[in-house]
Amino acid sequence: MYYAQATDQFNMVAHKLMIFFGIIMCIFGLIGNILNVCVFAIWSRSRKKINRYSSSHRTSNSSLYLLASSVANLIIISYPLLTRILLDGYQYRVTRTNVLILCKFRYYALHTFDLISLTCICMATYDRYLLSSRKVRLRQMSARRQRTKLSILFIIVLVGLHSIPLIIYYDVSNTGQCEIFPIEYSYYYLYVV
Template sequence: MSSLALAAQNLSIYLGIFALVAGVLGGLLNTIVFLSLKTFRQSSSAFYLTIMSISNLGILISGQLTRILISGYSIDWTQTSLFYCKFRIYSLQTFSHVSFAYLSLATIDQYLSTCSRPQWQQWSNIRVAHRLVILVVFLGLACNIPYAIYYVHNHSPITGEITCTNTNAIFQRYMNYVSGVTLTKILPIGLMILFGILSYRNIQQLARQTVPLVRRELDRQITIIVLVQSVITFFTITPYIVVYCLLLIFNANDYPAIYNNLQAANSISFSIYYLYHASPFYIYFCASARFRRQLKYVLFDVHLNQRCRRITPVN
């Protein structure tokens, strides 16, 4: 094993465990804060971020946990169970698609919410958000069915190993050029950055408009959150996109040495990629002082105090 491959393996294990633990904890805290405060429950942008946090939990459990078991302990359930082979790739792709879609919708919704035109502001409401969330879930479940169909066990006659792989050449091209890069990576990142910048520009103009203070502070908070998350998304996913495209150019038959190094680099970029799904809570915590106060209020003033009152006996 080369030094690059060894480094990639160790990074997949240790950084993967860190991302899994931190991501699951952060996703749960995000969900608790967003669902506990009426301000967030009535905000369509916050609703998108709430569902995105739940989707990220599914990605970390179905994707990152399996990678840790394979890299660190040579436990690959996709080789021993055909059901898990199909279920893991199907759930991973579905959660990934809807996670990027919800963050894109949150960014677009925040732009509409801060826009000065009333006819555009009316599209930023919780009823529209509920319908779009259901639509995105339905599309994600329906469009990723081919993953559950075409991924099967492939038995290698040379090595004797069983791998969970795709068997359809046409669907493989769709995965390489449409699903793998365009729909789930390039398009969402472009939308996030574009509408994040436009929302931030709108926020600068809110101070000159007659807007209630509570709404102005909420719009400022969520706009900063989605803008910073869009920037972090760009830096955590771009290495994966670059390495993925290089793997499509340099195949194993014509460039075996380059391909092997790219495979190790792909493993490293995957570890960085999963940081995107693990980082939202920590982005909100660092970028927004208001979110830190809300977190403290929810954990200590709401839940902890209520629990203490329940367990304290009446004299």
């Protein structure tokens, strides 16, 4: 009897904390990522060359990657985090009628935009490494602005295609939770991805 009451109290505290800290994370995350988008949008604009030795197209490539990463993070905070607050904080149950929005698309968006953000940060780091190298050959390997945009588009398409099985395999369990049902894909998702 005592353990059941303690478990109920623990669950109630966990739900209250999820609501409180989830909303705080959402507010500050949205503000921070909107500011990041503004800063990186300004930095990624084409600048006129100051002199003939400066190459302005190479100064803004990493800011394009970071802009794409910030937009992806903004999407992660605005959709998957808000639905997490709704599902876990307010104990809203997923049913067969809302499974597409609250289960399948939520995990697709979370997985896709999380990987896009991570990949763009890695590409920005790699671009900065190339530009700061002492070797001329490595500095010349840094992509031009148009190739950087194509690289970002390629990353978005590739990660979006890679995440399609999440829409197919996520479904609602008998307890109202979103779960991956084929056990083979859940192993792949948990250990490989």
